[in-house]
Amino acid sequence: MSHLSSPNLRQQAIDLLKDLDPRQATLKAKDRIRIPAQDMPTQDPAIRRRNIQEVAEGYFPEQARVEAMRCLQCRNAPCVEGCPVRIDIPGFIRAIAENNFAGAVEIIRRNSLLPAVCGRVCPQETQCQAECTVGKSLKDINQAVMIGRLERFVADWEREQHGVRLPPIKPDTGRKVAVIGSGPASITVAADVRREGHAVTVFEAFHRPGGVLLYGIPEFRLPKKIVEMEINALKTMGVEIRTNFVVGRTRKLMDLMVKDGYDAVFVGTGAGLPKFMNIEGENLVGVFSANEYLTRANLMRAYAVGQADTPIFRGRRVAVLGGGNVAMDSARTAVRLGAEEVHLIYRRTEVEMPARVEEVAHAKEEGVIFHFLENAQRILGNDYGVVTSIECLRYELGAPDESGRRRPVELKGSEFILPMDAVIVAIGNESNPLIRQTTDGLKTNKWGNIVVDDTGKTSIDRVYAGGDIVLGAATVILAMGEGRRAAASINAQLAASP
Amino acid sequence: MHEIVSKEILTDDVYRLRVRAPLIAEERRPGQFVIVQLEEEYGERIPLTIADADSREGTITLIFQAVGKTTHQLGDLKVGESIQSILGPLGKPTHIEKFGTVVCVGGGIGTAPLHPIVQGMKAAGNRLIVILGARTQKLIILEREMRALADEFILCTDDGSAGRKGLVTDPLKEICGRTPKPDLAVAIGPPIMMKFCAEATRPFGVPTVVSLNTIMVDGTGMCGGCRVTVGKKTQFVCVDGPEFDGHQVDFDNMMKRLKAYKSHEDEAHHKCHMETQADLLKEGRA
Ligand SMILES: Cc1cc2nc3c(=O)[nH]c(=O)nc-3n(C[C@H](O)[C@H](O)[C@H](O)COP(=O)(O)OP(=O)(O)OC[C@H]3O[C@@H](n4cnc5c(N)ncnc54)[C@H](O)[C@@H]3O)c2cc1C
Ligand code: SF4
Numbered sequence: 161m162s163h164l165s166s167p168n169l170r171q172q173a174i175d176l177l178k179d180l181d182p183r184q185a186t187l188k189a190k191d192r193i194r195i196p197a198q199d200m201p202t203q204d205p206a207i208r209r210r211n212i213q214e215v216a217e218g219y220f221p222e223q224a225r226v227e228a229m230r231c232l233q234c235r236n237a238p239c240v241e242g243c244p245v246r247i248d249i250p251g252f253i254r255a256i257a258e259n260n261f262a263g264a265v266e267i268i269r270r271n272s273l274l275p276a277v278c279g280r281v282c283p284q285e286t287q288c289q290a291e292c293t294v295g296k297s298l299k300d301i302n303q304a305v306m307i308g309r310l311e312r313f314v315a316d317w318e319r320e321q322h323g324v325r326l327p328p329i330k331p332d333t334g335r336k337v338a339v340i341g342s343g344p345a346s347i348t349v350a351a352d353v354r355r356e357g358h359a360v361t362v363f364e365a366f367h368r369p370g371g372v373l374l375y376g377i378p379e380f381r382l383p384k385k386i387v388e389m390e391i392n393a394l395k396t397m398g399v400e401i402r403t404n405f406v407v408g409r410t411r412k413l414m415d416l417m418v419k420d421g422y423d424a425v426f427v428g429t430g431a432g433l434p435k436f437m438n439i440e441g442e443n444l445v446g447v448f449s450a451n452e453y454l455t456r457a458n459l460m461r462a463y464a465v466g467q468a469d470t471p472i473f474r475g476r477r478v479a480v481l482g483g484g485n486v487a488m489d490s491a492r493t494a495v496r497l498g499a500e501e502v503h504l505i506y507r508r509t510e511v512e513m514p515a516r517v518e519e520v521a522h523a524k525e526e527g528v529i530f531h532f533l534e535n536a537q538r539i540l541g542n543d544y545g546v547v548t549s550i551e552c553l554r555y556e557l558g559a560p561d562e563s564g565r566r567r568p569v570e571l572k573g574s575e576f577i578l579p580m581d582a583v584i585v586a587i588g589n590e591s592n593p594l595i596r597q598t599t600d601g602l603k604t605n606k607w608g609n610i611v612v613d614d615t616g617k618t619s620i621d622r623v624y625a626g627g628d629i630v631l632g633a634a635t636v637i638l639a640m641g642e643g644r645r646a647a648a649s650i651n652a653q654l655a656a657s658p
Numbered sequence: 659m660h661e662i663v664s665k666e667i668l669t670d671d672v673y674r675l676r677v678r679a680p681l682i683a684e685e686r687r688p689g690q691f692v693i694v695q696l697e698e699e700y701g702e703r704i705p706l707t708i709a710d711a712d713s714r715e716g717t718i719t720l721i722f723q724a725v726g727k728t729t730h731q732l733g734d735l736k737v738g739e740s741i742q743s744i745l746g747p748l749g750k751p752t753h754i755e756k757f758g759t760v761v762c763v764g765g766g767i768g769t770a771p772l773h774p775i776v777q778g779m780k781a782a783g784n785r786l787i788v789i790l791g792a793r794t795q796k797l798i799i800l801e802r803e804m805r806a807l808a809d810e811f812i813l814c815t816d817d818g819s820a821g822r823k824g825l826v827t828d829p830l831k832e833i834c835g836r837t838p839k840p841d842l843a844v845a846i847g848p849p850i851m852m853k854f855c856a857e858a859t860r861p862f863g864v865p866t867v868v869s870l871n872t873i874m875v876d877g878t879g880m881c882g883g884c885r886v887t888v889g890k891k892t893q894f895v896c897v898d899g900p901e902f903d904g905h906q907v908d909f910d911n912m913m914k915r916l917k918a919y920k921s922h923e924d925e926a927h928h929k930c931h932m933e934t935q936a937d938l939l940k941e942g943r944a
């Protein structure tokens with residue numbers, strides 16, 4: 161796909177709108193389906209490879225309106241079924257088509273607290289857009305109504321117009337709730353519980369709040385300014401945020417209730433334990449978990465050479481092992497840090513890759529070299545214990561496994577060597593064990609995830625949990641949805657116990 | 659913000675700071691450490707051991723050597739000034755019980771983290787033999803405090819300027835050869851010293867605990883940057899440690915990993931930093 165400049169995209173939309181706007185009300189389904197899907201304006205790949213600014217620049221208002229006119233307003237709204245938090249998608253899209261952006265945001269906000277974030281990072285192509293009638297009729301999911309881009313557009317519009325809007329807050333109840341972690345699950349709980357007039361304290365281990373939104377997902381995909389504005393909104397609502405506070409060590413979870421008098425606790429500590437491959441050479445110098453690599457780059461700002469005190473390893477030839485969003489973010493960060501070649505190595509094929517389609521496309525445009533049906537089986541080093549190469553093996557797809565995905569089978573004797581000087585292991589995260597190890601009676605499953613009932617309550621009275629610590633590494637929208645549910649239960653519990 | 663309550667220069671570039679951190683002072687146990695960050699925008703996060711704490715006055719004591727940018731800045735702070743963030747207490751506390759005779763070896767600035775462990779072991783009713791070593795007399799720290807706690811005290815310097823001339827492993831071997839042999843050894847110092855202490859006790863079958871100070875970022879088990887190989891398994895020093903069975907630790911791999919950022923020396927700015935990370939450990943630990 162060649163890169164179209166933003167002014168071009170805007171002009172095309174302006175021309176289309178001139179024709180469509182006057183006859184909007186009378187557009188038939190077949191007319192709507194013929195409207196071309198609006199491309200996202202992006203930074204030129206050759207330029208963005210060397211900067212950390214956001215790649216996708218967001219729709220122009222004219223583009224948003226044209227895209228919104230593609231929606232058929234299906235009565236059964238299959239897209240809503242695909243949305244984990246059941247946003248009224250046709251409702252907000254119609255408002256955009258009618259040039260009522262404020263109305264659109266209001267509809268989204270009924271179900272989602274973080275539209276500017278979710279519009280950017282949700283895997284729409286497996287959620288709402290996967291179900292969209294337009295995409296289905298055109299037999300191409302990439303032609304579905306671009307629901308995520310529209311969501312992002314109105315959220316950004318709102319922020320630029322008014323800043324983040326604050327919900328009304330009920331009078332103080334004298335109750336207080338502790339929220340552990342500050343990722344999307346915790347942000348949601350803090351806002352929803354505070355709204356009811358309860359005092360809320362957020363405890364975060366890092367020096368800056370935001371969870372994965374801050375330390376994991378890079379600036380070029382989710383500007384930190386957006387996360388900071390959400391956090392500032394919490395502060396303005398009167399939520400207290402205590403950073404550099406690791407629950408389980410600085411204070412035990414139960415002590416928050418017993419010694420410090422919190423009436424309820426929400427655990428939103430995420431899936432912050434990096435998985436390694438357990439292969440030879442994994443502890444050589446130059447091998448990093450994606451978490452370490454991304455944290456150094458994002459949270460510690462190692463990209464700001466000359467300013468940041470935290471160093472980052474600058475490989476010339478970098479291998480990234482994995483195929484999810486974490487792998488894509490690592491590979492694209494390595495590109496921006498000046499690597500000459502970045503190789504992404506994935507065991508299955510492109511179809512099975514769990515990363516967002518848009519990120520894969522962007523990574524390709526930026527020159528990341530994809531290796532499918534290959535996997536590292538050994539990392540080799542020199543006398544100084546520094547990585548020099550990886551040994552890979554080729555695979556083919558065999559019979560489907562329980563999950564229905566075809567299982568990769570190794571091809572015996574297909575070993576080959578790729579010279580590398582850095583390796584980033586991005587095969588996922590498990591749950592951090594600290595809370596589990598320091599809280600008696602907290603039930604977890606065999607993967608170490610906290611077990612909750614359908615109200616979000618854990619095995620301990622007045623202790624709730626949600627997000628990745630319950631689901632395993634999942635998504636922002638699911639974390640938010642779980643936060644909503646737990647907050648509702650906490651509010652109900654506090655209301656019921658005078 | 660953590661106010662500095664007192665400051666002392668122990669030797670040339672080794673400082674002792676008492677800083678206000680009431681929650682950490684209340685919860686900390688021997689063997690634990692904190693992560694310090696002077697400035698949250700661009701500052702790095704460095705691990706420092708808690709050398710002592712006073713929960714009534716709400717302070718912790720940090721002893722460190724100024725070897726890199728952050729530790730130099732830390733050393734330049736004055737009483738009344740503050741450190742922006744201190745996270746902790748981190749790591750598993752030392753396993754303290756009545757073992758019988760415990761021999762504790764401190765090398766260079768490794769004596770600082772050893773101090774609370776010696777205090778704890780003493781309080782648990784152990785007989786304590788303390789061996790302190792340094793390159794030269796003026797680099798010895800906490801001698802008075804250690805003498806007061808030890809039942810038997812041995813000092814070694816490489817140049818013979820104080821105590822015995824030679825390495826700490828010499829007296830350690832002699833002590834392990836006694837009957838009855840000591841029940842436990844604890845060695846904290848530069849990695850190379852800990853490695854040779856573990857080699858010294860191994861033939862005698864004396865269990866040996868070492869405390870590792872690797873490069874760290876978060877200190878909560880999130881990044882794996884601190885990982886070491888212990889008995890063929892990968893362990894995270896910040897959450898599984900910092901103390902491990904010295905006979906199982908792959909010190910050679912650990913020492914190589916400590917030099918991870920050495921090859922980036924051309925980035926002049928980071929030069930200072932790398933010296934913090936690597937030389938600190940060559941010299942001892944902060
Ligand atoms: C690199 C990367 C890219 C991703 N890309 C996407 C994407 O494109 N789309 C998508 O939907 N999802 C993506 N995800 C997944 C998504 O970010 C997570 O599912 C989501 O952030 C989980 O939210 P959470 O609130 O459960 O926890 P987190 O966001 O993980 O936040 C947990 C917070 O708790 C803190 N914490 C942990 N333990 C303690 C403790 N004991 N005391 C105090 N604080 C503690 C942590 O420091 C952290 O800040 C990505 C994840 C990563 C790592
Ligand atoms: S399925 Fe597609 S076309 Fe139908 S309402 Fe939803 S977004 Fe509009």
Ligand code: FES
Pocket residue numbers: 873874875876877878879880881882883884885894895896897
């Ligand atoms: S310092 Fe990050 S896991 Fe130990």
